Amino acid sequence: MTVSETTPEQVLVTDSARELIASLKGEHGPLIFHQSGGCCDGSSPMCYPAGDLMIGDVDVLLGTIADVPFYMTRSQFEYWKHTQLTLDVVPGRGGMFSVEGSRGLRFLIRSRVFTDTEIAVLRAAGRI
Template sequence: METKIARLSATEKALEVIWELEKKYGDLMFYQAGGCCEGTQPQCFEKGGFFPRMNDAMIGTINEHEFWIDRDLFEYWKYSHFTLDVVDGFGPGGFSLETPLGKTFKVVYRLFTPDEYENLEPVKRSE
């Protein structure tokens, strides 16, 4: 059986920040909205600190923490691999847990090849 292709990964720098947040807050979750106040910056919350809307997509996990994206944003980006990264500075909104550390999560996208797209891990949808 062929291994399924992940839709999501994280850089070492992002993992270091996540480990720091895990020590302080425990279980985490990520949510990337489709715009408005927070733009399309991924937000990190304590698990249960944000409730995905009906039909939002959970595209994978990072350190077993779910990464959800807005249902409309998923339709736009479903052909893309997401790599979670972190940079110095303050992103829009400031609600994300990494903000007090002077960091901001961001996503780097790349398009899947046609072969990858045919063999992706399944997406979980909120109900």
């Protein structure tokens, strides 16, 4: 097996989150996710229409979920790089700037720490 075939995904998506993303795409067009680390919304995953958030050199692309890129700031990534994130959706009010907020739902991150083997593969692939 090659590294690319065994490299674990750094961000996953649940079926319920995938369904909400599809609905939001129908309403807003292409989207982008950014794992917030800001003061106002804690560490909520934020969903924006593509182009509404400037992505720069300080941002890391963790992966693409449901055809939507998922980013995090590099400084925050240093804390999370040993963790696999799963985007889920739950009832409630999320971040005030995230597009799902008006639906009475919010995106939520669930996480697990990568195994030592997965971390070694991610390092070999240059992902962490």
